[in-house]
Each structure stands twice: as C-alpha cells, then as structure tokens.
Amino acid sequence: MGFELRYPWPDLDPDDVAAPALAVRLDVTENRVEAAEHAHRKGQLVFALGGGVMCRVPNGLWMVPPHCGVWLPGGTRHTNMATANARIFFVFIEPGAADLPDRCCTLSISPLLRELIVALSDRKQHDAGEATLIAQLLLNELPRMPVQQLHLPISPEPRLQRIAADLANDPSDRSTMAEWAGRMAMSESSLARLVLSETGLTFGRWRQQLHLIVALRDLSAGASVQQVSTALGYESVTAFITMFKKALGKPPAKYLSDIVQGGGSAFAA
Template sequence: MRQPLSYPWLDLDVDDPAAPAIAVRVDIPDTRAEVPAHRHRKGQLVFALGGGVTCRVPSGLWMVPPHCGVWIPGGMEHSNVATANGRIFFVYIEPGAADLPERCCTFSISPLLRELIIELSDRVEGDGARGELLTKMLLTELPRMPVQQFHLPISSEPRLNRIAEALAQDPADRSTLAEWANRIALSESSLARLVAKETGLSFGRWRQQLHLIVAIRELASGKSVQQVSGDLGYGSVTAFITMFKKALGKPPAKYLSGIAQNGGSAFVA
C-alpha cells in the first residue's frame, strides 16, 4: 500500500532563485510512499542512499537504486514512488547553476558527491560560508558523474500507455504479444511495430526492462530473490536470476553489492 509522502520541506522555497542548490533528506517509514505528480522551476536530483525510488516522467519510468541518482530537468512534471524504509535525498538545482542535461538521465553517484549531498541536507542556519562551499563543490562534481540510461520508455500513444499502466500494476502478467494485441484491437504485427516505433525496443525487451526496474526496486527494499521472482511471474528462481544476469552482467546479489561498494559504478544499461 502506498502512503502519500509528507513534505517536511514545505517551509522551504525550493525554487528560491537566491539558492543555487537546496538538499532535503526524507526518511521513508515502513510502508511504500508516493509523491504525486508535480513540477517546479528548479531541476531535481533524486538520490537514494537506502531503498529505491521510481520516478515517472511523461516519457518514461526511471529507477533510482541505492547510490545512484535520477536527474529531472526543471519544469518537467514528475512523480516519485519510494520503497519502505528508504533514505531519500532531493537536491533542487537552479537552472544554469551547473552544466546538466536538459533531459532525464541516471547518474552514478561518487562517494564524494554522496557525502556532499548528505552534508548539504544537514546544513543548519548560521553556517552560510560552509554551505556556499558545499554547494559549489556539489555543482562542480555532479556534472562529472557518469550518465547511465536505465529506464523504461513510455509513449503518450494511448494504446501503448494502456499496456504500460497494466504491466506496472501487475508485472507478473505473462500475456503474449498476440494477447495484448487482441485486447487493444490491433494485429500482432501492428502492435510489434508500434512498440518498436514508440520505444525503440521489441515488446519482449520492453517488458523485460520493466521487470528489471521492479526487481531492483524491490530487492533494494529488502525483498528476497525468491519473493521478487514470484512477484514477477517467473516459473523458477533460476529463470529470474538467468534473465537478470544476462541483462545486467551479474546475478542480483552481486549486482546490488557492487552498487553499494562502488558508489553506483556497477549500474549499467
């Protein structure tokens, strides 16, 4: 069950033009939490130190596993769903304050940048000089981070969006391409062409990408490989591990361990 995520920073003007960067820490309780669709003038980095976050923008779903961050440009509508017991940081960055992309992307987060974000979020009134130094270092370091491209493309095409919504609600749905085509009154070949045109992926690869997003999010929240395998409708744990390893180069446990040890550098598309 998702609970609305409270906004402990409501007293802050995150769009204050006088502040080049504002960092806020949010500790998620023992239930999954959601920030509904919204937008702000500043760009936003969503960083997870523990647990995972799924960010939704009009063009796709982006996964924020531990020690990685998703960049959302200013003015773009987005929503966030965080796993239980997560440690989430939102960093709001003034347009033009750093050389950052004008599109969504996933950044690896170095140990140095991680500590800068944590320190800036803990900043208190009266340490202005130190805060300015932390902000300057953060804005210098962030654009240097490796960019990853792990996300699920979502089209505004109504029929494809309907399938995406259904799979997001029930990722264990194993309906074939032909069955999905029948549901939306298309031929199998027409649906295959539509998915490829709108997402750049085959239907099977597109659905697998969704499974990977869900798997990393749930594993990061503490679920076992066995639980996640069942949630995604795999007939065996071995089949799930094989899929995961083929897609990401490592089995689930080693993959998440690598992220934690290397500050996000194990995160690959």
C-alpha cells in the same frame, strides 16, 4: 508503492531559496501515497541512499536504485514513489548552475558526491560560508557522473499506456504479444511495429525493462530473489537470474552489493 513527503522545514519552497544548490533529506512514512504530479523551476536530482525510488515523467518511468540518482531538468512534470524503507535526498539546482543534461537520465553517484549531498542536507549544521563551499563542490562533482540507462519508455499512445499500466499492476502476466494484440484489437505485427516506433524497443525488451525496474525496486526494499522471481512470473529462480545477469552484467545479489560498496559504479548502461 508510494510515500508521503515530510520536509524538515514545512514552509520550504525550493524554487524560492536563493542558492545554486539545495539538498533536502525526506523521511518516508508507511503511508502508501504517491506524491501528486508537479514540477519545479529548478532542476532536481532524486537520490536514494537506501531503499528504492521510482520517478514517473510523462514519457517514461525511471528507477533510482540505492546510491544512484535520477536527474530531472527544471520544468519536468513528475511524480515520485518509494519503498517504505527508502532514505531519500532531493537536490534542487538552479538552471545554469552546472553543466547538466537537458533530459531525464540516471546518474551514478560517487562516494564523494554522496557525502556532499548528505552534508549539504544538514543545513542547520553549517554556516552560510560552509554551505556555499559544499554546494560549489557538489556542483563541480555532479556533471562528472556517468550517465546510465535504466528506464521504461512510456508512450502517450493510449493502447501502450494501457499495456504499461496492466503490466505495472500485474508484472507476473506472461501473456504473449499475440495475446496482448488481441486485447488491443489489433494484429500482432501491428502491435510489434507500434511498440518499436513509440519506445525504440521490441515488445520483449520493453517488458523486460519493466521487470528490471520492478525487480530492483523490490530487491532494494529487502525482497528475496525467490520472492521477486515469483512475483515476476518466472518459472524458476535460475531463469530470473539469467535474465537479470544478461541485462545488467551481474546476478542480483552481486549487482546490489557492488552498488552499495561502490557508490553506484556498478550501474550497467
């Protein structure tokens, strides 16, 4: 999964724009190319109005479901990947312009904030005064958004990097922790301790978090619950729905429906 970024203004460098907030809408092509790792001086909000987007940072993988956003503080190295049908907005914010977290996090996006982002991205439709007013309203609203959690901690530890890569490439792999430990030439108990110390999660919870990220990505792209269940290696659709509901509080269809209708308010912590 990936996308080619096409800015409306080819020579645009967001860090050179003298504005406290700048919103850019990006067109997603069918080219499955992951944007190269990079960083901005400004903070960046990655917002998906449709489809699914994932942000990869050095220590984690963040999912951006429709009508939610991921906040990346200035200087954070990252790559972005999206489904082919995604409608993406990047909001670049000057350091100190708003009281925002100093760490990567997922934010709910209210209907008001959604409209402000879309309006600010229509740069040619506003004069300087209108754009300044919209930006100020956006900067007032954004810090009020609830911080949510849906990311996969990725440790720099080489063995966990390899496991994470293998699971991302084949999320249907249902190997036991003992089998993974054998592949890494270590004991099951040693792997259990390593995963917990490096990620803060048990092995089972860590793998489930990856499944949730993949599931939301694919469901957002239009895949059916049956297709996602099969792709993740579940023995039945019922087993997948049970896992999803236990983790996020609602079955997949209801969860995604509430996100779209409520502008992100259904995002479980």
